[in-house]
Structure formats: structure tokens, C-alpha cells
Amino acid sequence: MTSAQQSQVGALVREWRTRRRLSQLDLALRTGVSSRHVSFVETGRTRPSRQMLLRLAEELEIPLRERNHLLLGGGFAPVYPERSLDAPELAPVRDAVRQVLTGHSPYPAVAVDRHFNAVETNRAARWLLTEGVAADLLEPPVNTLRCSLHPRGFAPRVANLGEWRAHLLGRLRRQVHVTGDEQLGALYTELRELPCTQEEPEVELPGPGDVVVPLRLRHEDRELSFFTTLAVIGTPLDVTAAEIMIESFFPADAATARFLQEFHLPLE
Structure with missing residues (x-):
């Protein structure tokens, strides 16, 4: 060296x-x-x-x-492989991700890469989260954060956009800090500059009855309320596998759960 x-x-x-x-x-x-x-x-x-x-x-x-x-x-060869998600070696990972997404129906779920680009979605996510989103935002790779916060995405349907936007940007800012990823930093800067007509809280504080930050999404003549969880591969030894995250949307109230359970998703 x-x-x-x-x-x-x-x-x-x-x-x-x-x-x-x-x-x-x-x-x-x-x-x-x-x-x-x-x-x-x-x-x-x-x-x-x-x-x-x-x-x-x-x-x-x-x-x-x-x-x-x-x-x-340091002058040494890399030890962690980085395979395409389509590689045969990652077939068990692909199958596991699809099984999780399918099993989560009728609630939305999406798998994303390290830059929050969608790599796999279930039917509920494709139906609910793409409604009203401009066609150019849905061209691959589809960035889920951009779709969430862009005025031509589903941001106009988010009843609590200021609160939800502050939550997503805070989560992204922490991810930039943890990873040091320059592309994530550029995404944060881009999203931070998108317009928002609602006040954004500086600190996340619970409202009456809240235990999580909800996503309150307008759909037709009703408002659906969700909270989300993020899951990662627990024991990754491949760069691509390590960077996959699954975001699952759960109903935050009984009315949302009942609507999604009774609603028949459109055939694709």
C-alpha cells in the first residue's frame, strides 16, 4: 500500500x-x-x-x-458481492420479498432499494398509491418518496401532508447521515424544495389518540388512515440484499381495515 x-x-x-x-x-x-x-x-x-x-x-x-x-x-479486494436482484443467487431473496408482499394483501406494501426506488409492489400498493400520479413519475425507476411528496404525485391526496412530509424528510435525513450516500443527499435536497401548503412540524408530537405518525390518504369520498413499518433482510452478506427495504402499510383505524378487507382489488 x-x-x-x-x-x-x-x-x-x-x-x-x-x-x-x-x-x-x-x-x-x-x-x-x-x-x-x-x-x-x-x-x-x-x-x-x-x-x-x-x-x-x-x-x-x-x-x-x-x-x-x-x-x-486499503488495497484489498471487496468481500461482499453485489449481484443484480435478477441474479439466480438472489432467487431466495426475491421469492421471500414477493411472499411478504403478497401475504400483506389486502394492505399495500412495497419493496425499495437504497434510494427508495420501488423494486416490487403488491396489488394493493399499485392500486392505491398510484392513483392520480403523473405518468412520468411512474416511469421506472419509480421513486416512492418522490411520488409521495410531489404535487403531481399523491401528495394532493394526503390530508396531513405537512405532518407526513416532515416525517418522511426526517427519516430520509437520518438515512443520509447513517449511509453517507450522496445520491440520497441529492434526493433529500430535491424533495425539500418541493412545495407544501401545510405547516410542517419541527418536532413530531402525537395528536389526540395517535401512537404513530399516520398517513391520512383521501380516496374517493373517504379518508383512509395508515401507519407503516420498515423491514430489512436480517442477515445479509450481499450488497443488494442488504439494501432492500420492505415498507408495509397497516390500517390505523377500524374503518380503513374494514374498507380494504371488503374491497375487491381490480384485476391486473
Whole structure:
């Protein structure tokens, strides 16, 4: 490894340590080395081994994609494969995602990649969440956050748009902080500039009876209320698998549940 490479990998370690708000001593204690050694790694005075970089990445909770970048910066080959979701090796992942989405019907659910582009949706999501959305926003890759907040998306149907927008942008901002992903940062900037006629709360506070932030969506002559959950692959060893998230919409009140259970989804 050249001195330039050592400086590069040291800068990456320092960047992730700072992002995680850890001191050199904190990181040293977690990895079982001296704070002097961590300092030498960060300043490029010592060359970390492949195993040490992997230990540092694990303790810093660096995403698999960025762990590969860290290894490359240290002069080592990446260890985590990045396959297309259509690859034969990821067939079990595809099948599991589809099983979750199908099993969630009649409620909406969508699987997204690291940039919140839809990779799979169930029938309920395609029926409910694309209503009134401009055709160009539905051209692949369909970004679910853009569709949610864009004035030509389903934002005009969201009764509590200010509250829902603040929630989504806050979640995206935290994701940018956790991953350091520049494309996510650009998406946050884009969405932040979209117009909103409702007041956005600076801090999420519950309304009367609220236990979660609801999505109150107008549909025909009624208002449907949802809360959402996010699920990820629990033990990923592939970059693509690690970045898939499944967002499931659950009815937040009995009327919404009853409507969706009794309504027959249109055939595709």
C-alpha cells in the first residue's frame, strides 16, 4: 500500500468514526486495540490489515457497500458481492420479498432499494398509491418518496401532508447521515424544495389518540388512515440484499381495515 492509500483509508475510518460520534478511545475499546493504533490508522502512519478493516467496519456499522469501498481504499479486494436482484443467487431473496408482499394483501406494501426506488409492489400498493400520479413519475425507476411528496404525485391526496412530509424528510435525513450516500443527499435536497401548503412540524408530537405518525390518504369520498413499518433482510452478506427495504402499510383505524378487507382489488 502506498502512503496515499494509507491516508485515504485513514480518512475513511475517521469520517465514519466522526459520523458515528465516537472518539478514538471509544472505537479502540470496541475493537480491542489501543487508541494509539486507531490514531495511527487514521493518520496513515500504519497500514491496517484486511481483518482490522473489517473489524473497524463492523464496530462502526458501515453499510456493506461502503465496507467494500473501505477495503478497496486499503488495497484489498471487496468481500461482499453485489449481484443484480435478477441474479439466480438472489432467487431466495426475491421469492421471500414477493411472499411478504403478497401475504400483506389486502394492505399495500412495497419493496425499495437504497434510494427508495420501488423494486416490487403488491396489488394493493399499485392500486392505491398510484392513483392520480403523473405518468412520468411512474416511469421506472419509480421513486416512492418522490411520488409521495410531489404535487403531481399523491401528495394532493394526503390530508396531513405537512405532518407526513416532515416525517418522511426526517427519516430520509437520518438515512443520509447513517449511509453517507450522496445520491440520497441529492434526493433529500430535491424533495425539500418541493412545495407544501401545510405547516410542517419541527418536532413530531402525537395528536389526540395517535401512537404513530399516520398517513391520512383521501380516496374517493373517504379518508383512509395508515401507519407503516420498515423491514430489512436480517442477515445479509450481499450488497443488494442488504439494501432492500420492505415498507408495509397497516390500517390505523377500524374503518380503513374494514374498507380494504371488503374491497375487491381490480384485476391486473
